[in-house]
Structures are given as C-alpha cells and as structure tokens.
Amino acid sequence: MSESSEIFSKVPELGYREVAPATDPQAFARILEARRSVRVYDQTPVPERVMREVLEWTLMAPNSSNLQCWEFYWVRNPEKKKELAKYCFNQPAAKTAQELIVAVARPSHWKKHAKQMVETFKTAEAQGQKIPKSAWAYYQKLAPFVYTQGPLSLFGYIKKVLFFFRGFTAVTPREPTDHKGMALWASKSCALACENFMLGMAAHGFDTCPMEGFDSRKVKKLLNLKRSDEVTMVISVGKRGNNGVYGPRVRFPSTQFIKEV
Amino acid sequence: MSESSEIFSKVPELGYREVAPATDPQAFARILEARRSVRVYDQTPVPERVMREVLEWTLMAPNSSNLQCWEFYWVRNPEKKKELAKYCFNQPAAKTAQELIVAVARPSHWKKHAKQMVETFKTAEAQGQKIPKSAWAYYQKLAPFVYTQGPLSLFGYIKKVLFFFRGFTAVTPREPTDHKGMALWASKSCALACENFMLGMAAHGFDTCPMEGFDSRKVKKLLNLKRSDEVTMVISVGKRGNNGVYGPRVRFPSTQFIKEV
Numbered sequence: 001m002s003e004s005s006e007i008f009s010k011v012p013e014l015g016y017r018e019v020a021p022a023t024d025p026q027a028f029a030r031i032l033e034a035r036r037s038v039r040v041y042d043q044t045p046v047p048e049r050v051m052r053e054v055l056e057w058t059l060m061a062p063n064s065s066n067l068q069c070w071e072f073y074w075v076r077n078p079e080k081k082k083e084l085a086k087y088c089f090n091q092p093a094a095k096t097a098q099e100l101i102v103a104v105a106r107p108s109h110w111k112k113h114a115k116q117m118v119e120t121f122k123t124a125e126a127q128g129q130k131i132p133k134s135a136w137a138y139y140q141k142l143a144p145f146v147y148t149q150g151p152l153s154l155f156g157y158i159k160k161v162l163f164f165f166r167g168f169t170a171v172t173p174r175e176p177t178d179h180k181g182m183a184l185w186a187s188k189s190c191a192l193a194c195e196n197f198m199l200g201m202a203a204h205g206f207d208t209c210p211m212e213g214f215d216s217r218k219v220k221k222l223l224n225l226k227r228s229d230e231v232t233m234v235i236s237v238g239k240r241g242n243n244g245v246y247g248p249r250v251r252f253p254s255t256q257f258i259k260e261v
Numbered sequence: 262m263s264e265s266s267e268i269f270s271k272v273p274e275l276g277y278r279e280v281a282p283a284t285d286p287q288a289f290a291r292i293l294e295a296r297r298s299v300r301v302y303d304q305t306p307v308p309e310r311v312m313r314e315v316l317e318w319t320l321m322a323p324n325s326s327n328l329q330c331w332e333f334y335w336v337r338n339p340e341k342k343k344e345l346a347k348y349c350f351n352q353p354a355a356k357t358a359q360e361l362i363v364a365v366a367r368p369s370h371w372k373k374h375a376k377q378m379v380e381t382f383k384t385a386e387a388q389g390q391k392i393p394k395s396a397w398a399y400y401q402k403l404a405p406f407v408y409t410q411g412p413l414s415l416f417g418y419i420k421k422v423l424f425f426f427r428g429f430t431a432v433t434p435r436e437p438t439d440h441k442g443m444a445l446w447a448s449k450s451c452a453l454a455c456e457n458f459m460l461g462m463a464a465h466g467f468d469t470c471p472m473e474g475f476d477s478r479k480v481k482k483l484l485n486l487k488r489s490d491e492v493t494m495v496i497s498v499g500k501r502g503n504n505g506v507y508g509p510r511v512r513f514p515s516t517q518f519i520k521e522v
Contacts, residue, residue, distance in 0.1 A: 008350065008352055009350065009351050009352060009353065009356075010353075011300070011301050011353050011504060012507065013504075014504065014507055014508065016504075016506065016507060016508050016509075017503055017504075017506070018297060018501075018506040018509070020294070020295035020297070020463070020466065020468070020501070021291045021294050021295050022291065022466075023288070023291050023292050023295050023463055023464045023465070023466060024285075024288045024291075024464065025314075025461075025464040025465045027284070027285050027288035027289070027292075027464070028288070028289070028292055028318075028460065028461060028464035029318070029464075030282045030283065030284050030285075031284045031288075031289055032318055032321045032457065032461075033281075033282050033321075034281035034282050034284050035321075035323070036279060036281070037323050039272070040272050053286075055515070055519045056515055056519075057289075057290070057293055059512055059515055059518055059519075060293045060294075060296075060510070060512070061456060062296070062298050062459065062471050064473050065473075066511060066512075068512065068513055068517075068518065070518060071518050071519075071520060072518060072519050072520070073520045073521075073522055074519065074520065074521045074522070075522055076521055076522065077522060080522060086432060087432055089269065089270065089432060089434075090270050091269055091270060092270065092271075092272050095270075113513070116513055117511070120511055120513075124508070129508060129509075130508075131508070132507055135507070167476065167478060167479075171347060171348055171350060171476045171479060172476050172478075173350075173474055173475070173476065174476065174477050174478060175477060180441045180442075180445070181441075183445060184441070184444060184445040184448055184491075185473075187445055187448065187449055187452075188448055188449070188451075188452040188473075188493060188494070189452075190449075191448075191449040191450075191452035191453050191456075192452050192453070192455060192456040192471075193456075194453060195322060195452075195453040195454075195456035195457060195460075196293065196456060196460075198323065199289065199456075199457075199460065200286075200289060200293075202281070202284055203284045203285065203286040203288070203289035203290075204284070204286045205281065205283075205284060207281070210323050210453075212325050212326075212446075212449075213269075213434055214434070215428065215432045215433050215434065215435065216435050216436060217428060217433075217435060218428075218432060223520075223522065230445075232449060233449070240279075240281070242278055243272060243274075243275065243277075243278070245277065245278070245279040246273065246275055246277060246393055246396070247275065247277050247385070247390060247391075247392070248277075248279070248390075249321070250327060250378070250381055251320055251321070251329065252329055252374070252377055252381075254316070254317055254320055256329075257320055257329065257331060257332050257333060258316045258317075258320075258332075258333050258335065259332060259333070259334045259335065259484075260334075260335045260337055261334055261335070261336050261337065261338060261341060261484065
C-alpha cells in the first residue's frame with residue numbers, strides 16, 4: 001500500500017494543459033432559478049435534438065473513478081411510457097410528461113468499465129498521450145480491490161475487518177464494503193448526472209420533475225434490469241402548465257445546512 | 262391508501278403561477294465544459310462571496326420530498342483543513358486546495374424536517390398561500406410511514422414484506438426499507454446538490470475536484486458526525502494549476518449509456 005500511496009500523492013509530469021472557457025455566473029443563477037419541480041406539463045413537445053443534447057450533457061458529470069456505472073433510459077414507446085407513468089402512481093408529473101427518463105445506477109458495471117479504461121489508456125498512449133502511473137495502477141490493481149465484494153459480500157466484510165484494524169494506525173479507505181454500499185456508491189454518481197440533466201433542460205427552457213415515488217421492481221422489469229441495479233430516479237420532462245409549479249421554492253434557512261468549521 | 266393515492270394523483274387548484282426566467286443553453290454548455298476534476302490548484306484564493314454564493318446555489322438542488330437531509334461543512338480552520346487533507350490521503354487535489362467542503366447526507370434529519378415543513382405550511386397559509394392537501398398528508402402521514410425504519414431496521418423489514426405481497430396486486434412503493442436504504446436515499450439528494458456546487462464554481466471560473474477517497478470514520482470524527490451520517494464526498498476548490506488537469510475528458514461512447522426503449 002505504501003508504494004501505491006506514493007504514486008497517488010505525487011503530481012505526475014504529463015505536459016497536458018487545458019484552459020477553461022469563459023463562463024457566466026449570472027447565466028447559471030438564472031438556470032438554477034428556472035429549475036423548479038414541475039408537476040403538470042402542457043402539450044409542448046420536447047424537440048428530439050434538445051433531448052439528445054441534454055442526455056449528452058448528462059454524461060459529462062464527474063463520476064466515481066470515471067467508471068461510469070450509470071444508464072439513462074429514454075422511454076419513448078407509447079405503451080411502455082404509459083406503463084412507466086402507472087409505475088410512478090400516475091402522478092400528474094409522470095402522466096402529463098412529454099418525455100420520461102429513467103436514471104439507473106449499475107454498480108456491477110465497474111468491472112467491465114475498469115477494463116475499458118485500461119483499453120482507453122492503451123489507445124491514448126499509442127497516440128502519444130501520457131497516462132499517469134497512478135491511473136494505470138488504479139484501474140489494474142486498486143479498483144478491483146476496492147470494488148470487488150464477492151458472493152454475499154463476503155470479500156467486502158473481510159475488507160471491512162481489515163480496514164477497521166488498519167484504521168487504528170493509518171488513514172484508511174473504508175467504503176464500499178458490501179453490495180448495498182456498491183449501490184450507494186453508483187447512485188451518487190448517477191445523481192450528479194441527473195442534476196446535469198435537469199439543469200440542462202432548464203437551460204433549454206424545459207422543465208423537469210425528479211421522482212422517487214415509483215415501484216422499483218416493476219420499473220426494473222419493464223427495462224429488463226437486474227436486481228442489483230438501482231433505479232436512481234425517474235425524471236419527467238416537458239413545459240410547465242400554468243398550474244405546473246405548486247408554490248414558491250421552500251428551503252429552510254441556509255444556516256441549518258452550511259456549517260463553517 | 263386509496264384515498265391518499267387520489268389526493269396525490271389529482272392536480273390541486275392553487276392559483277400559483279411561476280414563469281421561468283430566460284436561460285441560455287450555450288452558457289450552460291460552457292460551464293459543463295469548464296468543469297473538469299482538477300488535481301492541482303494554484304495559489305489563487307477563492308473570494309468569500311463566491312464561496313457563499315455557490316453554497317447558497319448548492320441548496321437550490323431538488324431533493325427528495327424537500328426534506329433537505331444534507332449538510333455542507335466548509336472547513337476553514339487551518340488545523341482542521343490540514344487534518345481533512347490528510348484524511349483524503351493527502352492527494353494533491355486535497356493538499357493544494359484553497360478550500361475544502363465536506364458534503365454530508367444526514368438521513369436521520371427527515372423527522373425534524375418533516376415537522377419543519379408542516380410549520381412552514383402553517384405560516385404560508387396564515388399569509389394567504391394555498392398549500393395542496395396532498396402536501397399536508399405527505400408530511401403528516403405518508404413520510405413518517407415511508408422513512409421510519411425502527412431499531413435494527415425492524416419496521417423497515419416489516420414494510421418490505423408488506424410491500425412484497427401488496428406488489429402482486431398493486432403498483433407499490435418499496436424503498437427505503439432499512440437504515441442503509443435511508444443512507445442511499447439521502448446521499449442521492451446530497452449528490453444532486455454537490456453537482457450544483459461544482460457547476461456553480463465553474464460558472465464563477467473556479468475549479469473543483471469531487472473526492473470519495475477518504476477515511477470516512479476520521480472525517481466524521483473531525484466534524485462530530487454520527488455513525489448513521491454518510492459523507493457523500495469531499496469537494497476541493499481552487500483555480501487550476503498549469504498541470505491541474507491530467508488529460509482530456511474520457512467518456513465511453515454515449516450509446517453505452519443512453520438507451521431508447
């Protein structure tokens with residue numbers, strides 16, 4: 001572990017430089033303002049190019065170890081869409097939606113994606129790009145150790161015990177240590193992407209509603225998903241009806257949530 | 262349940278209307294482009310007003326049932342900041358950061374926040390605003406049923422069995438059904454807010470790095486958090502050094518993730 005920690009704490013010499021484009025904070029503030037959870041949509045269709053662009057933006061979210069354990073199902077088939085709205089209890093936000101997206105965390109995909117990262121590095125190096133040693137080590141050695149939990153999470157529990165004792169003498173990574181932890185791990189990244197989706201729609205003048213009230217079992221069956229997959233949320237899309245926003249945004253005082261220590 | 266489902270599937274008459282401000286999709290595309298995970302920061306300080314504004318923006322994210330089970334610790338004390346960087350394995354993204362934020366999911370806060378929502382409704386109605394029946398019912402009846410898991414998640418497991426059998430004949434809500442499920446539930450909302458934070462910083466011309474490599478036990482101890490709290494991520498902030506971005510953004514082909522069904 002000590003050799004690898006040195007790899008991770010050193011800044012590699014890569015010669016890559018990326019300058020950020022100029023950005024407008026006020027434009028972002030307006031997008032945040034525009035994004036409200038809309039419960040009733042009008043009949044305005046969402047242009048296909050808007051859907052496609054915003055879905056691409058969705059995938060630009062940062063995600064854990066770049067393992068991209070997420071999927072976004074755009075349910076277009078009218079029968080399936082109707083079924084999906086039903087599985088969201090036919091709440092108006094689902095029933096009146098022009099489009100419905102199901103965001104899914106697929107924790108088990110870490111393994112094939114770690115391999116795909118290694119392949120990507122090989123291609124990049126063949127094209128003259130430098131890949132940090134730490135990145136190779138991460139996907140080939142560390143990631144398999146961290147993300148493998150084994151049947152019934154048995155390997156995870158062994159790691160948990162090891163980490164517990166290691167923790168007395170050293171700063172120690174701890175999670176995830178079971179399959180539920182893997183679901184949480186993948187769900188976080190998927191949620192980051194969902195926020196991109198909702199803000200992206202707001203940027204295009206369209207509304208969304210993130211829904212967690214659904215029958216996850218039936219939604220998974222509809223999409224041929226596995227038990228280990230986690231439906232992060234269903235997001236409906238459209239243009240707000242006159243009665244689409246139920247009231248002003250409610251947030252408790254920010255001093256309850258922002259703590260300076 | 263049938264009476265309440267009707268409450269939730271009907272559109273209430275509230276007379277509230279909110280028009281979205283005009284937004285600029287290209288401005289959002291530039292913000293997304295600017296947001297890269299930065300591993301090395303230069304010495305540029307982050308103005309306090311930027312930190313405060315972006316933290317306020319963070320709280321504008323949608324969140325599950327508006328129960329706001331999140332907290333954002335801005336670790337400013339130099340000693341604590343150093344400790345925190347150490348708990349992030351002194352990775353350059355933490356060690357060279359100008360500012361460090363710890364995003365925490367606090368699932369147990371649902372109860373007091375549900376009560377706070379009811380108080381908020383009372384105040385709003387006293388001021389002449391209409392609150393939908395479904396909202397009252399949600400915080401007073403449904404939320405306590407959904408989010409109470411009981412000691413050792415026993416009530417959660419009872420619900421799980423009930424939902425399982427109910428699921429044969431009706432569309433049925435299922436999660437969360439234990440304390441780990443509560444952690445996942447709150448973490449999702451917290452992650453939505455984290456994305457606001459990172460994009461908000463990018464909008465202001467500052468960089469971030471979301472980190473999940475940390476010793477959660479030690480971080481919780483540093484912030485006096487409970488075992489049931491979940492450190493969603495540590496986010497470092499600053500301005501990218503010349504060598505701050507390690508390489509071009511890597512994403513696998515979007516057809517792997519965007520599925521049309």
